[in-house]
Amino acid sequence: MRSKLFVPAARPELFAKALASAADALSFDLEDSVTPERKSEARQTLHDWLVALPAEYRSATPPKQLIVRVNAIDTPYFEADIAAVVQRGVALINLPKPERADDVHFAAECIERAERANGVDSVDGTHMPVRLLLNVESPTALQNAAALASAHPRVAGLQLGLGDLFEPLGIARRETSAISQAMFTLRMAAGVAGVFAYDSAFANIRDEAGFRAEAQLARAMGFLGKSCIHPSQIALANDVFRPSDDEIAHAVRVLEASRTASRDGVGAYVVDGKMIDVPFLERARALVTDAQRMGLLNDAQRDVLAAA
Structure with missing residues (x-):
């Protein structure tokens, strides 16, 4: 999963284009890219699309990993999101803003209920079909990152959210020393639990050199890949995280x-x-x-x- 492309769930006209892209994974977003008044509509749209997925995406080796970023557990949208999008073909639920192990346990319980309700079975009879990618985007979450990663077998990885982590603290988003420390801390926490670490998004779409430099740092830190907020970033991520x-x-x-x-x-x-x-x-x-x-x-x- 060298590259993971964000796809707003409220923009169904982009879904087919995203599937046709070179991204290794697609992350359909119900959180930041969807306004409160459109949450319900976007959720239903994504649900209907997931239910109609081609069979190849329900196999053990799908063409792309499909991920859904739901709303945080302390919002009124979370449980409805989980009930709608935990479907066959979805590999990961990207959970924003967990801070303690109890948050992970609650999310895992909701996923398990939705799997039963939606008839989502293990692909090979042993592995849980829908796992968790946890966003680490607050000082508390970074401090508790190892506990979050180890909280439940459904946790597959930790994802760094540098914008949310740095901005409230007045830390410059491009401060390399701060980025390096955050990456190292997250990677060590992921290593404790034996899960993967995934890099943050890079907001300046035009700054290809900046994206590449940050991706190279993440790869040097042992990260699996980098989030992409625009299709133009996919090739950069794929190139950096490709073994030479x-x-x-x-x-x-x-x-x-x-x-x-x-x-x-x-x-x-x-x-x-x-x-x-x-x-x-x-x-x-x-x-x-x-x-x-x-x-x-x-x-x-x-x-x-x-x-x-």
């Missing part, structure tokens, strides 16, 4: 060398002048998995992995 050819080649060599090391009973070994042990091997495996999913391996690399 050099990274793929090195990872394949690490896996190839691990086969020999395992056979010889060697716990640490050198590849491309770098000492490799278990953490580096795990990273190489994860990178190769991503490259396979994106179709980036060449024939020789596939042969090496088949032999390994």
Whole structure:
């Protein structure tokens, strides 16, 4: 999920265009992009569209991940949102403004009820079909991020909301030191629970260099991808979060060398002048998995992995 494109739920004329885009995921928004007087209309529109989704989006490997950002749990819209949009084909509910584990528990309970009511079954019989992507966008949420990430098995990831986090505190949105600290804190919290970390939106659509720089920082911090508020940002995110050819080649060599090391009973070994042990091997495996999913391996690399 290198790129996640926001799609206002009140703009159904954009839905087909979003599906046809190069974004890895679509996040249909019932929160900030929808005015209070249009909440009910947007919710119904999105519900009807989700119910009519093509079968390919209800499979274990859909063409795109479908996400819905609902309204916060302390609004009068939350429970109606969940009841309407927890449908087959929706992978994640993006929950804004949770601050404590109890918030996550309540959201998970509501999702479970909606799954039963809407006949949403596990794709493979073991995994919960609809999981949670939690927005971390307040000082309290950032302080409690590890507890939020660990609060419930439905939590799949944490997403940084820098605008909401910084603006009330008077922190400049482009202050790199502040961004770095927030990213690092969120990534460590996600690591505690074994969930992914996802980057914030970047509001200046015209500033491609700024978007790319922030995305590169997020990737260096181990984030999975970046939110996009405009289709023009999709290609930038996909490029930054794509494993490079050099990274793929090195990872394949690490896996190839691990086969020999395992056979010889060697716990640490050198590849491309770098000492490799278990953490580096795990990273190489994860990178190769991503490259396979994106179709980036060449024939020789596939042969090496088949032999390994």
